[in-house]
Amino acid sequence: MNETARNTYIPLSCRKKHPKLWFDDGNIILATKLSLFRVHRSLLSAYSPVFADMLSLPQPEVAENTIDGLPDVHVVVFSDDDNEFTHFLRFCYNPRYHQGGMPTTFDIISGLLRMSTKYQVDELRDEVISHLALAYPSTFTKYAEAVKPNAQLTLFPPFDGQHFAVARLARETEATILLPVALWRSSCQLRQEIMARERSVSTREIDRQRLTPADERTCLSVQLACHAIYMWLSHELLSILGRTCPGSRADNAKCTDIALRAMAKHFSSSFDSQSVDVLQRWDSCDVWTDLVCDRCRWNAAFKVLRFKRSIWDGLPGRFGLRPWGGLVPESTPATT
Numbered sequence: 001m002n003e004t005a006r007n008t009y010i011p012l013s014c015r016k017k018h019p020k021l022w023f024d025d026g027n028i029i030l031a032t033k034l035s036l037f038r039v040h041r042s043l044l045s046a047y048s049p050v051f052a053d054m055l056s057l058p059q060p061e062v063a064e065n066t067i068d069g070l071p072d073v074h075v076v077v078f079s080d081d082d083n084e085f086t087h088f089l090r091f092c093y094n095p096r097y098h099q100g101g102m103p104t105t106f107d108i109i110s111g112l113l114r115m116s117t118k119y120q121v122d123e124l125r126d127e128v129i130s131h132l133a134l135a136y137p138s139t140f141t142k143y144a145e146a147v148k149p150n151a152q153l154t155l156f157p158p159f160d161g162q163h164f165a166v167a168r169l170a171r172e173t174e175a176t177i178l179l180p181v182a183l184w185r186s187s188c189q190l191r192q193e194i195m196a197r198e199r200s201v202s203t204r205e206i207d208r209q210r211l212t213p214a215d216e217r218t219c220l221s222v223q224l225a226c227h228a229i230y231m232w233l234s235h236e237l238l239s240i241l242g243r244t245c246p247g248s249r250a251d252n253a254k255c256t257d258i259a260l261r262a263m264a265k266h267f268s269s270s271f272d273s274q275s276v277d278v279l280q281r282w283d284s285c286d287v288w289t290d291l292v293c294d295r296c297r298w299n300a301a302f303k304v305l306r307f308k309r310s311i312w313d314g315l316p317g318r319f320g321l322r323p324w325g326g327l328v329p330e331s332t333p334a335t336t
């Protein structure tokens, strides 16, 4: 739906009764800009303290807040996104609508996170954040698992701009535990991808698919900084070669020479500085590890792992977040 249609005012009497969320014995009607839902006050109040407070208030007696043929059923008007509100109500009537760890869509899971945050449905919020944390985890080991090909097919189908959208969602809902990896993966996208989104037309739908302007700037900055660190550490790696090689001194120099030549060729030809996730791959090392002796290969692998862990440990700080241990626990609801 385009923004014009979304913003067009539709009288209550012309809004569509939702086919699955219109119960004849429902005792309240909730209205979004497009739809009407006849539901049960007690059910929603049991899920959400916000609903409980809101629905306990006397509703104003105005003609607009009644529906033809149902003068005794109050209508409460919501400004929420029609789609997200629908997902939320469907969950309330069928908790199996979302099950942690089971395949779903980003549309559903993002809608449920926004709504559960706003209406303080803590259990659902925790479950959704845990679900997203499978792809945007807070430990290095889980990250290595999450970035394996096809790993996130069990969560929701991947889509272009996904990391930007998850970072935006995490910002909006204060799901800060997801932010380091969502922002890191955003910063590993092509620079023109990050910047192109900055120049796009601004609508709510488009904005939700991209980083905030501040995060865009930070991601570009982190990308540049990590590129410099990667170059420096790649050359640093050469210094450990040749120290423990078996054989003669000439053999020792051979490992260093092989690695240096392979790395130089790599950096001069195939290196794409803007899209390498150094937490996943260390291409400048991979190009020579099979060519050197076993000891140099093991030493290099150990060193690269230390480099990656060091970058991982400092990841939140690079994006202006608290250290890993200080990020808001997944079980803490955001303030709305």
Ligand SMILES: [Zn+2]
Residues within 6 Å of the ligand: 241, 242, 244, 245, 246, 252, 255, 292, 293, 294, 295, 296, 297
């Ligand atoms: Zn060697």
